[in-house]
Amino acid sequence: MRITLGVTGGVAAYKAAELVRLLQQDAFIVQVVMTRGAREFITPLTFAALSGQKVITDLFEKSSSGEANLESAIEHIAVAQRTDLLLVAPATADILAKFARGVADDFLTTLYLATTAPVVVAPAMNVNMWNHAATQENIQVLRARGVKIVNPDEGYLACGMTGAGRLAGQQEIVAAVRETLYAQKDLCGQTVLVTAGPTCEDLDPVRYLTNRSSGKMGYAVAEAAARRGARVFLISGPVSLETPAGVERINIRTAEEMQRAVAQKFPGSSIAIFAAAVADYRPTEMQPEKLKRNKEPLTIRLEPTPDILAEAARTKGDRLIVGFAAETQNVAENARKKLASKNADLLVANDVTAEGAGFDHDTNIVTLFSRDGRDLALPKLSKSEVAQRILDEVVRLRALRNVQHSPV
Numbered sequence: 001m002r003i004t005l006g007v008t009g010g011v012a013a014y015k016a017a018e019l020v021r022l023l024q025q026d027a028f029i030v031q032v033v034m035t036r037g038a039r040e041f042i043t044p045l046t047f048a049a050l051s052g053q054k055v056i057t058d059l060f061e062k063s064s065s066g067e068a069n070l071e072s073a074i075e076h077i078a079v080a081q082r083t084d085l086l087l088v089a090p091a092t093a094d095i096l097a098k099f100a101r102g103v104a105d106d107f108l109t110t111l112y113l114a115t116t117a118p119v120v121v122a123p124a125m126n127v128n129m130w131n132h133a134a135t136q137e138n139i140q141v142l143r144a145r146g147v148k149i150v151n152p153d154e155g156y157l158a159c160g161m162t163g164a165g166r167l168a169g170q171q172e173i174v175a176a177v178r179e180t181l182y183a184q185k186d187l188c189g190q191t192v193l194v195t196a197g198p199t200c201e202d203l204d205p206v207r208y209l210t211n212r213s214s215g216k217m218g219y220a221v222a223e224a225a226a227r228r229g230a231r232v233f234l235i236s237g238p239v240s241l242e243t244p245a246g247v248e249r250i251n252i253r254t255a256e257e258m259q260r261a262v263a264q265k266f267p268g269s270s271i272a273i274f275a276a277a278v279a280d281y282r283p284t285e286m287q288p289e290k291l292k293r294n295k296e297p298l299t300i301r302l303e304p305t306p307d308i309l310a311e312a313a314r315t316k317g318d319r320l321i322v323g324f325a326a327e328t329q330n331v332a333e334n335a336r337k338k339l340a341s342k343n344a345d346l347l348v349a350n351d352v353t354a355e356g357a358g359f360d361h362d363t364n365i366v367t368l369f370s371r372d373g374r375d376l377a378l379p380k381l382s383k384s385e386v387a388q389r390i391l392d393e394v395v396r397l398r399a400l401r402n403v404q405h406s407p408v
């Protein structure tokens with residue numbers, strides 16, 4: 001698992017070096033991010049040597065010509081977004097205030113807003129700064145938002161005063177990290193099958209029919225499920241996305257290949273989430289040679305592909321099945337019909353014509369239609385946030401089923 005360790009500018013910054021070692025002993029991969037203040041106390045080189053990874057210091061690294069490098073910013077955010085947890089130790093009063101207010105003026109503050117991973121902060125500062133109403137209010141805001149706070153210890157402080165403000169013990173910080181990571185493991189013991197991306201249906205050796213699916217939604221679901229402790233099989237059409245950490249990916253091109261892969265993995269799964277945009281039709285015949293261009297109109301005969309979800313759902317047994325529906329009109333009505341006709345337990349419906357929803361966006365606007373009659377209309381959210389909400393609903397439906405099935 002990957003941890004991003006944010007180090008901010010306090011005397012306790014040197015203690016973060018030992019923390020890197022402890023986290024590594026727990027088999028975590030540690031990516032260090034340092035604020036400008038932290039670099040006044042300790043050099044990035046120390047952390048680079050300990051973590052074996054380049055330390056991220058700036059949002060925009062300067063290129064050799066002195067220009068801000070946008071690519072490095074994008075790459076940094078991508079690296080950091082792959083993190084399973086963001087830990088900030090030591091956390092200054094300044095960083096707590098910025099997190100609380102949503103200021104994003106450097107890499108660490110931007111990351112805090114960009115990541116959907118859980119956050120743990122271990123404050124360290126002068127006792128009066130810690131006790132100040134402003135700091136305490138910020139702590140309350142962060143705590144209410146789900147940030148885990150590892151309270152500072154009492155003791156002798158670098159400023160010469162005695163009181164609360166000393167960075168908590170490293171073992172205590174690592175324990176908080178472990179606790180936070182494992183608290184979210186509500187899919188432990190589950191095997192989740194996810195289909196994602198488009199399929200390509202060949203016409204001849206160089207041409208094929210496909211659609212605009214980017215695979216982002218399915219990949220976000222696979223990533224979130226793995227983070228929540230599930231074993232995840234991701235059956236993916238051709239997309240340009242990296243395999244999320246801890247996910248087993250099976251690449252396919254055609255609907256037929258996807259059907260075969262699903263048939264293989266479905267029996268061993270307890271939850272199946274069909275996010276792929278499977279081509280509904282394929283050419284009746286694949287031409288062995290490239291079709292020649294000529295002046296006559298060309299008619300291509302298409303045949304329907306198998307409905308992979310519906311077929312799997314016929315033998316679903318105890319498995320929980322989630323389908324997706326991309327609609328352009330009458331979303332609710334079509335979604336409810338589809339939920340029933342496909343024998344699914346949850347249907348994620350989106351109006352692909354809405355602004356900020358559907359193909360190739362990083363955000364989505366969906367409504368979740370459940371078998372138990374609940375409709376949950378979500379606002380515009382990032383696809384990773386939507387993925388979490390889908391899994392929350394899956395967990396709720398499983399719990400409900402267990403209650404109904406348990407003997408009275």
Ligand code: C5P
Nearest residue numbers: 274275276278305306307308309323324
């Ligand atoms: O019927 P429609 O294509 O709208 O259904 C969408 C849902 O069915 C999605 O969950 C999609 O992944 C799944 N599907 C499938 N196989 C198909 C067509 C759709 O699994 N051939």
